[in-house]
Structure formats: C-alpha cells, structure tokens
Amino acid sequence: MFIYLPCTLTVIYDVPLIRLTLKKDAVLKIGIKDIAKQANVSIGTVDRVLHNRGEVSKTTREQVLKIIDELGYTPNLLAKSLSSKIKYTIAVLIPDAGSNPYWEKPLEGIKAAAREIKKFNFELQVATFDYSNENSFTEKANEILESNPSGFILAPVFYESSLTVIEKCDTLELPYVFIDVFIENCKNLAYFGQNSAQSGYLAARLMNYSINKGSSHLYIVKPLNPSAPVYHLSLREKGFISYFSLETTNQPDIHSMDFDISSPSILVESLDTIFASNQYPSGLFVANSRVHLVANYFEKNKIKNVVLIGYDLLPENIEYLEKGVIQFLVCQKPEEQGYKSVFSLFNHLFLKKPVDKLNYSPIDVIMKENIEYYKNFKI
Amino acid sequence: MFIYLPCTLTVIYDVPLIRLTLKKDAVLKIGIKDIAKQANVSIGTVDRVLHNRGEVSKTTREQVLKIIDELGYTPNLLAKSLSSKIKYTIAVLIPDAGSNPYWEKPLEGIKAAAREIKKFNFELQVATFDYSNENSFTEKANEILESNPSGFILAPVFYESSLTVIEKCDTLELPYVFIDVFIENCKNLAYFGQNSAQSGYLAARLMNYSINKGSSHLYIVKPLNPSAPVYHLSLREKGFISYFSLETTNQPDIHSMDFDISSPSILVESLDTIFASNQYPSGLFVANSRVHLVANYFEKNKIKNVVLIGYDLLPENIEYLEKGVIQFLVCQKPEEQGYKSVFSLFNHLFLKKPVDKLNYSPIDVIMKENIEYYKNFKI
C-alpha cells in the first residue's frame, strides 16, 4: 500500500542573516509634565486641554495642543485608571441559556473580557430575557437604560421592540453593540456575529466532498423553536442550497425538513420515514446545534455511511463527533463574539479608538482530529 | 432539484427567566494600606512581607501573611508597574523569514503580545538565525544570554546546540519557552507548537472524504530544504499514512515524494512523470507551505479534479485556494504560538501565575468559504 518515491537532490541553500529589533522609544517616555514644562503652563492646564474641560484660553490651548502633537504624547493608561474616579458599566442583554444553550458561549466570552478590563474600572451588568417572550426583552432593556450604563451590548432578536430600545439609546447617546443579530441602518457602534449564509455554503462544500459522487438525496434539517424568531437557520439553508446551484456539477435532490424541538417524537417519525423511503439520504445537514438529536437517532438505529454535518460545540455534539457519528461541526466562535463586543466598547469608551462596525466571526471546521483544540475557550 | 418537506408543529415552549450579574466585590477593593492598618504595621512592612525582602520578624511576618490571606488581597498591577522600576526584557531567537517565510507569522504574534505588555515595562529583543547554519544559532544565543534577559523564547531546531544553550539557561535560572520545536526532558517553562502528526491525520481524513471512493493513488509531497533540519514534515507524513491504515476501508496506494525546494525543475519533472504514468493521482498532500508550487503546476497544466491539500496561509497559497486549485489548507495558528509564548513569560515573570507546559495550537481547516476570516491575525 505504501510506496516510497524519492527524488532528492542536495544543493547549498544560503540565506542572509537578519537581525530584527523592535524600535525602542529613543526619546524617554514623555508625560503630561513634559508637555507642561515645554508649554510653560501647569499640568492642570494640560489636563484641561487633553480632556476638553474648558477654562483654557484659546491661545494657550492651541500652544499646548501643538506641543502634544510635536512630542507625540500618548497617555499612560495605567496612571489614568489609577487616578480616575470614573467607573464604566457595560450592560449586556442576551437570551437566557434556558432558551438556547448556545447563549452560554457568548456570555463566557463577555465575562472573560470583563475580567480583563476590570482593572480599568470596568464593571459588567448582565441581564437575560426569555427568547419566547418579547415583553421580557423590553422590560429588561428598560431596566438597563434606567441604570444608566456606559455601554450596551444586546442581541436585538425582536425587530420592533429592538427599534424602540435603539431609539432610546440614540437619544441618550449611549453606545450600543449588536451581537449575533444585526439590524440595518442603525447607529450601532459595532456588530459581532456570524455570516450564516457563508457557513451554510461551506457546509455544502464539505457535504459535497464527503458524499459519494452521484449521490442523489440530501436533507436539510431545521430544528425550530416555534415561539421564537429564527434568523440564522434560513440563511444557513440558503447558503447550503446555493452551493449546489452555483459550484458543482453534482446535483443531488435537496429536501428541507423542519421540526419542532419541543416534541422529539416528530423528529424520530420524520427520520423513520426518510430512511424507510426510496429517497435514502447520503447526507444530512442540520442547520443548528440540535444536530445531536439526529446523531442520537443515527446511533440508535445503527445508521452508518450517511454524512452528518451540524453546528456548534455543545457537549453532546462533541461526543457524537468523537464517536464518528457526526462528521463535521461548523462553529462560529460564539465566545469570541462576546469577548470582542466588550472590547469594542472598551476601545470606544476608554481608549477612544475607532472600532470596526461590521465583524463576522471566523467559521471553524471541526472534526474528530481537531476538536481537542477547540473545546476550551481560551484567552 | 429542491424539494420542501415540512413537518412543523406548534407547541408552547416555556423557559425560566434568569438574571445573571457578575459578582461585585462586596468588600471595597482592599490594598496594602488596609492590611497594614489591620496588622498594626506600616505599609513598608507589608511590602517587605509581600516580596520576601526580609528584615521582618517571624511573628509580624506571620501575622501579616495571615491578614493578607483573610482579606484576600490581590495586588493592583497598574499601581505596581507604575511604581516599579523593574524592566523586563524578553529575548526571542527564531529562524529568519528568509529561511522560511513561515517565521514571519510567529514573529507577528510575538510583536503583538509585546505591544500589549509594554505598559508593564516589558521590552522585546528579537534575534534571528540562519536555518541552514547551526553556528549562527549558537552565536545569536550567546549574544542573547550575555544581554541578560528576563525570559527567553527560542525555536530549538538544532538539537545539540540547543542542549548547550539550554544548559546555560538552567544555570542562569533564566526561564525559557520552546516554540515550534520541542526538546524532551528540559526544564522549559512552556512549549507552544503544533501537533504535526495529528494535522497529517486530519488532512488524510479530508483527503479521503474528498476523493472518489475507490481511488487508488495518493501522493505525499515533501518539499525539503536539504541543508536544514525538518521535524514536522515526516510527522505530518506519518499522520497522513496512519489514517489510511487505521480508519478507513478505502486503501489507496500512497506514494511519498521528496524534492529539493531550491531546484524547482526537479518538482516539475517529478510531477510530469506522475501525471504521465498509469498511477494518475486522485489527490496530492503537500506536507508544508510550499503547496503553492504544486498548485502553480496544476494551473499551468490545467489539471482539474485532483484534490490538493497543503499547509499554511502564505499569500500564494491563499490565492490558489480562492481560485479553487487548492481545496484545503491546514493551518496551525503560528501567530498565536508567538503571542502565547510571550504571554506565558508574562504570566510567569510578572503575574507569578503557573503556566501550562505543553500547548498545542488548534488545527484550522481553511477552505474557500472561510479563508476571509483567517487572513488577518487579530487580537
């Protein structure tokens, strides 16, 4: 089976010797004092200029500004937060993990980020709402707005209610960040989420590679929570379908199959029907994290050689991936979304740095061989 | 082609309403002053206890220690680095990017980490050596050791020379971190690198999924730099091969093919031979980042429907992946390896936190659809 085919040659390979050194600040780190001295004013004046607190004449203000620019002053953030009495509060409003265990993940990232910026006087205030209850969203949002936070991270899953909340944020000039769900034409500071269609497209390619060419039946399984809105599911489905219409000569029949997650028996019946039919599947694409339900069916019914692709690193999914029942999990770094949402507010509020408005997470392809390295969220 | 198969049901789905709030420090943040007051000593004494600077009687020392424990004191790092006069220097010794463009990536991560911890008085000192010149490694290492750094990150690619360097580090009690290459039985603080065999194994699974079942000829291409050591290449090859011997009933012939990267014509000749032979390949696995050389051959010779899998996100590779010439790139987050190496030293030196000794990078599967999100190293 293994044939060795050498075609080696030895040639001297010479490369130049390079030495890199990070540029040291040739000039000693300059501070507010140096500026004051240079401008012949006191540090108090410099501080007033730096923070636009007024009470400075136009001429001295300009003089100080000029010297700040010339000397390339950058504030020492450590000293700043040591001295400053300002407390920042970041409010978070996301669905509770009872609605969908997915939401544990972004929260984990949010908390990790919060721990890191705690030393800069940042505090976290997390509220959750019931995915199947629009009122709970509005109530919690109002509660948050009353507490007058410095920044707001929210998952605007209910369109109308979200618009109302956003309007209030705008009048309060409260910076807000969307996570997971995106609403267009808003003055949101940033958005962190998934490119759902793209991930469906990717899943389709994996599916197409994995099934035998000439296979004829694929199934898209969409496990729904009927009382709650779904944005990503249909986008993932669309992405999946469009791969086959755009990219490949292989044209299997694609069947779409919705089912209510609250009644598992429906799923079993549907799967029974499919596997008993003459449209025996070569692959199933489960468009969200409930893929473990299908995997469970596969295991019980000893179904092999049917490609199973799903989403997200729930413990159950990991188990079935390791067992080989699930071939691929597509994962969109939910922890990272949370983590980065917090940091976008930190950059805006504390560092006064501009932040990117549209931020899609990487789409990770997880298999048996690399699951180990994705299990734990780090950093 | 697309068939809709609904099996929806509506059921009320009720979930509990949860409110999470990050535990606020109920007690006001306690500092060195509070301990001093509680222990009836001065802050000077507390500081002496905290840093084991001696000149404290046994009884008061124990008393202070007890109160520190009771009050759960944690030092304020901001104040610490504001006040402290200690400078930390992290020395880095890695191959120069001329030897292998791969090494730009870890360096990028190293620099990013250095920027972040600069505020804590950390400085970076990077030296590179010539991959094909063992002496240059030793020379640079000695230079570094003479400069008396606080920590040392090195790629110990030359076994014997590395042992000498490591011995010196041990006597100097200089903490050192291995990156990319691992030497066993050393007192290294940590190792950050790849699980090469595992990534080969993963590549083999992707290959097996992608080729038509019943395909018979696969080729492992190993582009070698003959004057330099290679550790990962053969491990990747082993991993690739072992997948087929362990996991699948599909048993293609696997051919291994070495070639010297300094003479591209050899590669072309070899590939010509293969594609003219009666052992026409269904897939090629290029065991390192030179996969673009093969992709270039594919493009010129209009070779299609042969699966091409390789390593690393070099610009050339990205280009061929986007064009569809390369199907998969396996990537091991080299930037992250550099980034984390620096932070392990930061944790050790500054935070006095324990660090994990063995750290494998995640193995990322990159395809046309998700390349966009991996192009730029962030965080």
Next chain:
DNA sequence: ATAAATTCCGTTAACGTTAACGGAGATTTA
C-alpha cells in the same frame, strides 16, 4: 561599662494622571 553592629520597622518620595480647590487678574454690576 561603652561603642559598634544588627535587627526590625516606619516614613517618604516617587510613578503619571485626575479633579477639586482656590486665587490672581480682568470685567461687569450696583
């Protein structure tokens, strides 16, 4: 016995920034 050394500990000036306080000089009000 006194002088010298040692042990142990408190005091204090930094580090770079913030923000409250107050004061000199100019301008307006009564």
Next chain:
DNA sequence: TAAATCTCCGTTAACGTTAACGGAATTTAT
C-alpha cells in the same frame, strides 16, 4: 467706586505600590 462675577490658571492631594532612607531598640563586641 466698591463689590460681585468671570476667565484662566497653578497647586495639591489623591490612586496603590515600590524601594530607598533612616531611626529606635536590641544584641554583640571591646
């Protein structure tokens, strides 16, 4: 013209920690 009000600016005490300095009390040496 004196009092009140503004404008503009300097001074200073924090923030929590480090580390040098020096001093009192005790022990050792002469």
